[in-house]
Amino acid sequence: MTVRTLTLDGEPVSAREDETILDLCREHGVPLPTLCHLEGLSAVGACRLCLVEVKGSPRLQPACTLRAEEGMEITTSSDRLRRYRRQLVELLLAERSHVCAVCVANGRCELQEVAAAVGVDHVRYPYRHPVTALDASHPRFVLDQGRCILCTRCVRVCDEIEGAHTWDVAGRGAGARVVSDLASPWGRSDSCTACGKCVQVCPTGALFEQLQPAGGGVKRREFLTFRTRAREQGPWGR
Amino acid sequence: MGALSPAGRARVATVWLGGCSGCHMSLLDLDERLLELAPRLDLVYSPLVDAKLFPEDVEVALVEGAVCSEAHVELARRVRARSRLVVALGDCAVTGNVSALRNALGGALPVLERAYLDPGNLQPQLPAAPGLLPRLLDRVLPLHQLVPVDLFLPGCPPHADAIHAVLLDVLAGRRPALQGKVRFG
Ligand code: SF4
Ligand code: SF4
Ligand code: SF4
Ligand code: FES
Numbered sequence: 001m002t003v004r005t006l007t008l009d010g011e012p013v014s015a016r017e018d019e020t021i022l023d024l025c026r027e028h029g030v031p032l033p034t035l036c037h038l039e040g041l042s043a044v045g046a047c048r049l050c051l052v053e054v055k056g057s058p059r060l061q062p063a064c065t066l067r068a069e070e071g072m073e074i075t076t077s078s079d080r081l082r083r084y085r086r087q088l089v090e091l092l093l094a095e096r097s098h099v100c101a102v103c104v105a106n107g108r109c110e111l112q113e114v115a116a117a118v119g120v121d122h123v124r125y126p127y128r129h130p131v132t133a134l135d136a137s138h139p140r141f142v143l144d145q146g147r148c149i150l151c152t153r154c155v156r157v158c159d160e161i162e163g164a165h166t167w168d169v170a171g172r173g174a175g176a177r178v179v180s181d182l183a184s185p186w187g188r189s190d191s192c193t194a195c196g197k198c199v200q201v202c203p204t205g206a207l208f209e210q211l212q213p214a215g216g217g218v219k220r221r222e223f224l225t226f227r228t229r230a231r232e233q234g235p236w237g238r
Numbered sequence: 239m240g241a242l243s244p245a246g247r248a249r250v251a252t253v254w255l256g257g258c259s260g261c262h263m264s265l266l267d268l269d270e271r272l273l274e275l276a277p278r279l280d281l282v283y284s285p286l287v288d289a290k291l292f293p294e295d296v297e298v299a300l301v302e303g304a305v306c307s308e309a310h311v312e313l314a315r316r317v318r319a320r321s322r323l324v325v326a327l328g329d330c331a332v333t334g335n336v337s338a339l340r341n342a343l344g345g346a347l348p349v350l351e352r353a354y355l356d357p358g359n360l361q362p363q364l365p366a367a368p369g370l371l372p373r374l375l376d377r378v379l380p381l382h383q384l385v386p387v388d389l390f391l392p393g394c395p396p397h398a399d400a401i402h403a404v405l406l407d408v409l410a411g412r413r414p415a416l417q418g419k420v421r422f423g
Contacts, residue, residue, distance in 0.1 A: 093333075100423025101329060101336055101394035107423065116421040121390040122332050122382055129341035146342075 006072040015068035022050055022063040030076050033085060033114045035203055036151035037064040040224030041160060046152050049088055049114065052076050060084070085118045094125040095174065096132060097146035105205030106215040111149060128174070135180075137187030140210055141199050143178070148206040150176055154198035161227065166192040197223065243280040248297040248409055251283040252327075253317055255310045256337040256378065257303030260395040261328035262286065265300070267398035278409050296321040298408045300391075300401075304330040304337035305379040309372035318385035323408060327401070329394040329422055331381045338378040345376030389414060392422045 004015045008024055015024055020043065025032045036046040045062035052063045055073035063076070075081070092111060100106045132145040155167040155178065166189050170179045181189040199207045200220050243249055254262060262285060268275070282296060283289045292313065299321040305314055318324055329335040340349045355362045365371060381387050391404060400420055407414040 097339075097342060098333075098422070099336055099339065103423065109423075112421050112423060116418060119417045121392055121416065121420065122326065122380070122387070126383065127334060127338070127341070127380075129338065131342055 004068050004070045006068055006070065006074065008074050009076055017068075019068050020064060021052060021061075021066045021068055021072075021074055024068055025063060025076060031117075032063055032076055033117055034064060035110060035114060035149065036153065038153055038157075038201055038203075038221075038224065040221075040228045041153060041156045041201070044152060044156070046150065047088070047092075049085055049118075051081060051084060053078060053081065082118070086120055089115050089118055089120045090123045090125055092149050093120070093123050094127050096128070096130060096148065102214050103147065103205040104208040104212045104214060104216055105147070108215075108219065109205060110203035130174075133177075135186050136210070137185035138189075138192070138194070138210075139187065140194055141186070141196065142208055142210060143180075143186060144206055144208075145177055146206075147204045148178060149204055150178070151203055152178075153201045153203065154178060154207060157197045157201045157224075158192075161223070162193060162195050162197050164191045164193050164195075167198060242297070243282075247277070248279045249282045249293070249295060250279045250405075251292065251296045251299040251317070251321065252281070252286070253283070253292070253299055253301040253303075253313065254285045255301060255303030255314065255331065255381070256306030257328060257330040258336075259285070259302070261300075261302035261330075264328075264393075264395035264398050265401055268402050269398075271398075271402055275405060275409075279405075292316050292320060294320050298323040298325060298405075300325045300327040301331050301381055302327045304334045305375065305381060305384050306337055307372040307374050311375070311384065314381060314384050323388045324381075324385070325389045325391055325404065326381045326387045327391050328396050329392055332390050332392045333422065334378050334380045335394060338380075341377055346374035347376075350374070389416075391416065392420050394423050396420065 002017050004017060006013060006015065008028060008030060013024055013028060022032060022034065022037060033049045035049050037043055037050065043064040045065040048062060050063040051060040053075040054061055093115065100112060134145065135143040150169065152169060155169065158167050159165040166180050167178050169176055170183055171177050180186040181191055186192065199209060252262065252265065281287050282293050299317050301317060301324060305311055326332045330337045340346060343349055350364055354364050389404065391400060393400065400416065404414045
C-alpha cells in the first residue's frame with residue numbers, strides 16, 4: 001500500500017491511499033464540525049460544514065469526500081472557514097422550525113452541538129417559519145419535516161444497510177423534502193421494514209419514536225460500529 | 239462603567255416580554271449568589287420590583303421574551319435607548335422560540351381563535367380592550383430583529399450559572415465571553 005504525505009494545518013502527516021482528509025483530522029485530533037457524515041455510511045458532502053482549504057485550489061472542499069493526496073497542504077481553520085461554518089449553521093436554523101425547548105432531540109441534537117461549537121449564539125437571518133408537514137402515520141416512528149436538515153443519513157442507512165431504500169429526496173432548494181416510497185405516507189410504505197435505523201442515525205429531532213417526550217430521544221448506533229468493524233477486520237460477527 | 243447610582247452601584251434592569259418567566263426563575267435560581275450581588279447593583283426596573291416606567295441611564299438590561307405585541311415593540315425600543323448594554327436573555331428573546339410558533343400558523347388571529355373561540359368554551363369571545371390590551375403582532379420577532387442587542391444568552395431557560403457569569407463580568411466592566419458554554423434549548 002502506498003503511503004501519502006501531506007500537511008494538515010502545517011503539520012506533516014501520512015495517509016493510506018483510502019483515507020479522506022476527515023479521516024486524517026479524526027486520527028490527529030483536529031476538530032472539524034460535521035453533520036451529514038456518519039462513520040459506517042457512504043460520504044456525500046451534503047452539509048458543507050467540514051469544508052477545508054486546499055493550497056493552490058480556489059475552491060473550498062468538503063473534507064469528508066476529499067481523498068488525501070501526495071503533497072496536499074490542508075488548512076482546517078481560518079477566518080474565512082469559521083465565518084462560512086457559522087453562516088451554514090445559521091441558515092440551517094433559519095430555514096425550518098427549530099424550537100429546541102419542545103424538541104425530542106433537545107440536549108442530544110447534533111445540530112445544537114455544532115451550533116454551540118462554531119459559536120452560533122443567535123441567527124442573523126430572518127427565520128422563514130415555513131409551514132411543514134409532520135408524518136405520524138407510521139405505527140412506530142414520526143417524521144417532523146420542520147427539523148430536517150436534509151443530511152440524507154436516513155436515505156443512506158435505509159439503502160446501504162437495511163437494503164430497503166424507503167427514503168429519497170424530492171423537490172429542489174428550500175422546497176426539498178425527504179419522502180418515503182414516492183411521497184406517500186410513511187405508514188403506508190411497502191418497502192419499510194420498521195427497523196428504525198433511519199431514526200437512530202438522524203442527527204436532529206426530525207425522525208423519532210412515537211410517544212417520546214421533549215428531550216427524550218436516545219440514538220442507538222451500535223449497528224454501524226459492528227458493520228464498520230466487521231468490514232475492516234473480516235469476521236461478520238460481533 | 240457608565241450608569242451608576244448615587245451609592246456607586248450599577249443600575250441593572252430586567253425586562254419581561256413574550257416569555258414564560260422561566261428566565262426570571264432561572265435568575266432567582268442564583269439563590270445565595272443574589273445576596274452577594276445585591277450590594278453591588280440597584281435593580282431599577284424588573285417584574286420583581288415595583289417600577290412602572292423603564293428609567294433612564296441603565297447600565298445593563300436583561301431582556302426575557304420575544305417581541306410579540308405592540309407594547310413589546312415600544313418597551314424594547316425604550317430599553318434599547320436607555321441602556322448601555324442590552325442582553326437577550328433566553329431562547330425566546332434570542333430566537334423567538336415557543337413564542338414564535340404562531341408565525342407558521344398564520345399569525346395572531348388563528349391562534350386567538352383557536353384558544354378563545356373553541357366550541358368547548360361557554361362564552362366564546364376574543365379578548366378586546368382597546369387602549370388596555372396591546373394588539374398582538376402577526377409576526378413574532380427575536381429581540382435583535384427589532385433593536386441592536388449587545389449580548390446573547392441562549393437557553394430555555396439559560397442556566398443560573400451562565401446568568402451569574404454574565405452579571406459578574408458586566409459588574410467588573412469585562413465583556414462576557416460565552417462561546418462554547420451555552421447552547422439553544
Ligand atoms: S432538531 Fe436540534 S436544533 Fe432543531 S429544534 Fe430539535 S434540538 Fe433544536
Ligand atoms: S425504519 Fe428501516 S426500513 Fe423503514 S424507512 Fe427507516 S431505515 Fe428504512
Ligand atoms: S430526516 Fe433526519 S436523517 Fe433524514 S435527511 Fe432529515 S435530518 Fe437527515
Ligand atoms: S460532513 Fe462533510 S459535507 Fe457534511
